[in-house]
Amino acid sequence: MSPAAGLTSARPKVADPVTVAVIGTGAIGRDLVSKIDRSPALDCRLVAGRNPASAGLRYAESLGYATTADGIEALLTAPRPFDVVFDATSAASHRDHWPLLEPLGTLVIDLTPSKVGQMVAPTVTGVSPATGRNVNLISCGGQASVPVVHALAAHFPVSYFEVVSTVASDVAGRATRLNLDEYVATTANAVTTFSGVTDVKAILNISPAVPPATFRTAVHARMADADPVAVRAVAERAAEQVRSFAPGYEVVACTATGDLVTITLEVMAHSDVLPPYAGNLDIINSAAVMVAEQYATRPDRALRAGVAS
Amino acid sequence: MIHDPTLRDGQHAVRHRLGLAELRRYAEAADAARIPVVEVGHGNGLGASSLQVGQAAVGDEEMLATVREALRHSRMGVFMLPGWGTSDDLRRAMAHGVDVFRVGVHATEASLAERHLGVLRDAGAEAHCVLMMSHMAAPEELAEQAVRAVGYGAQAVGIMDSAGHFLPADVTARIGAIVEAVDAVPVIFHGHNNLGMAVANSVAAADAGALIIDGCARGFGAGAGNTQLEVLVPVLERSGYATGIDLYALLDAADLAERELMPAPPVTASMSIVSGLAGVFSGFKHRVVELSAAAGVDPRDVFFELGRRQAIAGQEDLIVDVVAELSSRRTDG
Numbered sequence: 031m032s033p034a035a036g037l038t039s040a041r042p043k044v045a046d047p048v049t050v051a052v053i054g055t056g057a058i059g060r061d062l063v064s065k066i067d068r069s070p071a072l073d074c075r076l077v078a079g080r081n082p083a084s085a086g087l088r089y090a091e092s093l094g095y096a097t098t099a100d101g102i103e104a105l106l107t108a109p110r111p112f113d114v115v116f117d118a119t120s121a122a123s124h125r126d127h128w129p130l131l132e133p134l135g136t137l138v139i140d141l142t143p144s145k146v147g148q149m150v151a152p153t154v155t156g157v158s159p160a161t162g163r164n165v166n167l168i169s170c171g172g173q174a175s176v177p178v179v180h181a182l183a184a185h186f187p188v189s190y191f192e193v194v195s196t197v198a199s200d201v202a203g204r205a206t207r208l209n210l211d212e213y214v215a216t217t218a219n220a221v222t223t224f225s226g227v228t229d230v231k232a233i234l235n236i237s238p239a240v241p242p243a244t245f246r247t248a249v250h251a252r253m254a255d256a257d258p259v260a261v262r263a264v265a266e267r268a269a270e271q272v273r274s275f276a277p278g279y280e281v282v283a284c285t286a287t288g289d290l291v292t293i294t295l296e297v298m299a300h301s302d303v304l305p306p307y308a309g310n311l312d313i314i315n316s317a318a319v320m321v322a323e324q325y326a327t328r329p330d331r332a333l334r335a336g337v338a339s
Numbered sequence: 340m341i342h343d344p345t346l347r348d349g350q351h352a353v354r355h356r357l358g359l360a361e362l363r364r365y366a367e368a369a370d371a372a373r374i375p376v377v378e379v380g381h382g383n384g385l386g387a388s389s390l391q392v393g394q395a396a397v398g399d400e401e402m403l404a405t406v407r408e409a410l411r412h413s414r415m416g417v418f419m420l421p422g423w424g425t426s427d428d429l430r431r432a433m434a435h436g437v438d439v440f441r442v443g444v445h446a447t448e449a450s451l452a453e454r455h456l457g458v459l460r461d462a463g464a465e466a467h468c469v470l471m472m473s474h475m476a477a478p479e480e481l482a483e484q485a486v487r488a489v490g491y492g493a494q495a496v497g498i499m500d501s502a503g504h505f506l507p508a509d510v511t512a513r514i515g516a517i518v519e520a521v522d523a524v525p526v527i528f529h530g531h532n533n534l535g536m537a538v539a540n541s542v543a544a545a546d547a548g549a550l551i552i553d554g555c556a557r558g559f560g561a562g563a564g565n566t567q568l569e570v571l572v573p574v575l576e577r578s579g580y581a582t583g584i585d586l587y588a589l590l591d592a593a594d595l596a597e598r599e600l601m602p603a604p605p606v607t608a609s610m611s612i613v614s615g616l617a618g619v620f621s622g623f624k625h626r627v628v629e630l631s632a633a634a635g636v637d638p639r640d641v642f643f644e645l646g647r648r649q650a651i652a653g654q655e656d657l658i659v660d661v662v663a664e665l666s667s668r669r670t671d672g
Contacts, residue, residue, distance in 0.1 A: 194391045194656055199448060208454050211425040231389050234422040238447045238475075239649035248656035250390040285659055287633075290390060292659060 047073035048326040051105050053127065054118030055079035055086025056203040057304075058141055061311050062116055063090050064302040065319045071326040072319070075112060078104050089303070102127050111136050114322045118142070120205035121212040128164060136163065137325050139318050143169045143209055143216035151176040152317050153271040154224050157324040167318050169213050170310035171195035171234060172220040174247040174279070174295050181268040182251055182261065182293075183225035190252040191227050193217060196235040198242035201308040210234060245309035246282070249293045258286035265293045275320050276313045278306075341575075341582050342376045342439075342527070342553045343369055343568060345596060346406065347418050349559030350382035351622045352601060355395040359405045361599050365556070366409035368592035372585050374568075376439050378416035379406045382561070382622065383653070384443065385417055385432055386424035391655055392622070399428065403435035414438035420653065421451045426458045433464060441467045443499070445651050446476040449484040453491045460492030467551075469527055472651055473498035474505055474618055478516035485517045489524055495551055497527025501652055503563055503615040506536055507543035518548035525550035530566040532558055533615025535607055537566035538574055545580055556596035557604040562614055562621030564605030569593040613639045617646030626658050634666040641665060 050072050052059050059077070063086070066074045077090035082099035090097050098104040105115060111134040117124050124144040131138050140147050147164030150157060154176055167173065175193040182188055195217075197206070206213070217232035237243050251261075262284035272279040278298030285292050297309025304311055346362055362379060369377045379402050381387045381395045388395040395402075407415055416439040417432050429440065440459050442452040452468050459466035468488035473481055485496045498513055505513075510528065518526050528544030530537035530553070541552050554571040558564030569592075572584050597604055605611075610628060614621055619642050627645070631638035644661045 190390070192390045194389075194653075196654055196656075204450065207450050210422045210451065210454065211427070214422070214425050233389060233391060233653070235651065235653045236422065236445070236448055236451060237649075237651050237654060238445060239651070243648075246656070248391070248659075252390070283659055283663055285663075292390075292656065294656060294659065 047071055048113040048322060049073050049075045050114040050116065050322060051076040051078060051112040052116045052118060053078045053102055053105065055084045055090070056118065056205060057201050057308070058203070058311050058315065059118040060086040060089050061301050061304050062118055062141070062315045062318065063093065063095065065315050067093050068302070069319055069323060071323045076104065076108065078102065102130060106130055113137065114139060114325060116141065116318060121209045132163070138164045139321055140164060140166045141314055141318055142205070143212040145212070145216050145219065149220055149223065150317065150321055151220070151224065152275055152320055153177045153268070154180045157321045158328065165321050167314050168220045169217045170197065170245065170314050171213070171232060171247050172217045173313045173317055174245070174297055175217070175249050176220055176224045177268040177272050178249050178265050178293060178295065179221050179225040179227070181264050183227055185264050186253045186261065188225065188227050188251045188253045190229045191221050191225060192231045192233070192250040193221055193247055194233040194235065194250070195245070195247040195310070196237050196243055197245055197310045198307050199236050199238035200242060201304070201311060202236045242305070242307045244296050244298060244307040246294060246296045249295065251291045252289055253291060254289055256286040256289055256291045258284050258291065261286065261291050261293065269295070276316045278309055278312065340375050340525070340551050341568070341572060341584060342378065342416065342551050343374045343555065344378040344416070344418070344553055344565070345369070345555040345559050345568070345600070346377065346379040347384070348382060348561070348565055349555055349600060350395070351561035352559055352564070352605060354625065355381050355388065355393040357600060358396055359401060362402055363405050363409045364599055365592065365596055366406045368588070368595045370410045370413045372588035372592050373583055374413050374589070375583070376416045377406065377410060377413045378418060378441070379403065380417050383420055384424055385419040385428035387420060392653070400431060400435060403432060403437065407436045416441060418443060419455065420444070421455050423653070426455060429455060429458055433462060439465050439467065441469055443469050443471050446470045446473045446498070447480060447484060449487040449491070452488060456488065456491040456493055465494055466492055467495040467527060468493035469497055469499050469529060471499045472501045472620065473513060474500060474502055474509070475649065478512045481513050482516040482520035485521050489521050493524065495525045495527055496521055497529065497549065497551065499529040500531050500540065501620050502618045503531030503533025503537070503611070503621060504618045505540050506534070507539050510540045510543040511547045514544045514547035514549045527551040527553070529553035531560065531621055532563040532566065532605070532607060533611045533621060538570050541566050541571055542574060542578055545575060545578065556593040557601065559596055559601055560605060560621070562605065562624045563607040563611035610638060610642070613642045617642040619645045619650060620652040622652065623650070623655060623658060626655055630658055630662045634662045636662055636665040636669060
């Protein structure tokens, strides 16, 4: 199916839906397309991959969306820019994509740990960044940990944070595997940025256990006079907020030994296409879709599109 | 060829607390024995000092600088786990004159090493890839993963019996399959002694064609320890494999290790037998014992439950869950 065909056969859902394109057709891209499909505010006009045989492209076609195997070039040559482009490729590819997309005035929502754009964790930063047209969703471990480290640092004298995430092997695609360095750097940077704690560490495990382990993040915090009951209450309040967009987000354990507290978080996926254990993809994609939906209501977007608000 | 991770894997037995003076003295003794490669670092490798597995007494760079000075003949090795250490850690290690880099990945996840093996290959460094917890994968699967690792640039590839679960026939089948699949590069075997089989397994590996065998002085390592180096070397020599290592100097190094690196040499304690049978990484032992005692549950049950959940190295946070679950089951019952 050609991109042009998709552009002329729009599937309007509301009076003025945001037009979106997705680059990347791995596990993230596929789930993203399914979530966009469910959103009345978003109109998917193009799904771009590199491999014509990819299951992600076939899935997008099955939902009736325009697809292309020409990657970023297909977006650049589209007759009219998309309002929003989701980049679900890899950190290195995103660094190449951004200078090409920037002149188009598109809002770019980056799901790779590229560190290029402004970091968003919905319950902490809101979903409508004040500046810039490049929004970065940090990482799956960042989305899981930032709400809790932000809340803990506001209530307790934390001197060190460590966030250890475990992802099931079959939902860690090639880009994720090649991006472990970026994952570590970007996640640690987000923990510092949103907690103010400079001594931090991020670790990612990829587990091939059968049956697959549900996505989890252990947040270790060093603090004087740790009270596990008070810590858990703060973590639970943060989790409650996260559940407004990622309903499978839970505090599953909270323990304290001396000045060391460990809070274990799990995320179950609520998705049309993901297995329940793939909460890593569900939480980052849910956040990304919220950013795009919020954008649909923004006056600057309406002005750019020439529509009175 | 012998590879000696005493100053890296041994760290698991002392919660990564070896100091610079101890590192220096053992490295000098190993060098005097002409041990070909002396590996050093945090137990989980470069960049792994953490609350999750234990914080090291000294930083990676200090450890490397100290051991580099002590080695005149032996080559210096390091270990790293992608997702724990990063390419920046590798580059810093290169600047400290590391000769041999080992990238460790879970048995079925060679693709996690693609990036870092590529970084090492492009820098012209000697890079090995080791498949950990190898009892969790069949011989054919390990062979396939080994071929992929070589494709990414590994100049040696092999397996770790991280849980000390293998019997010699298991090793023969796995090393045999890997040797047949990757004829161009040497194959590595790294044993643990939970079931008392480490030396026998290492001989089986050599007989099956492994060219690089790991051993630690006095077996210094997590739980029941690693293959005991000063036993391994003369046994390999008697089996017809030349090691180039000086026996008396090796025995001296082992005596020094016992005196200076460890409170006591590893023994095959009951808990280590259980972790070997359960197929759980020996490094979990301290936390399992500690958390089980605090919660009043049987640590043996915790190990078997971790084995049932197929916990892999690095997933120490699962121990808390398992202990809590067994504890609540007991209360409910």
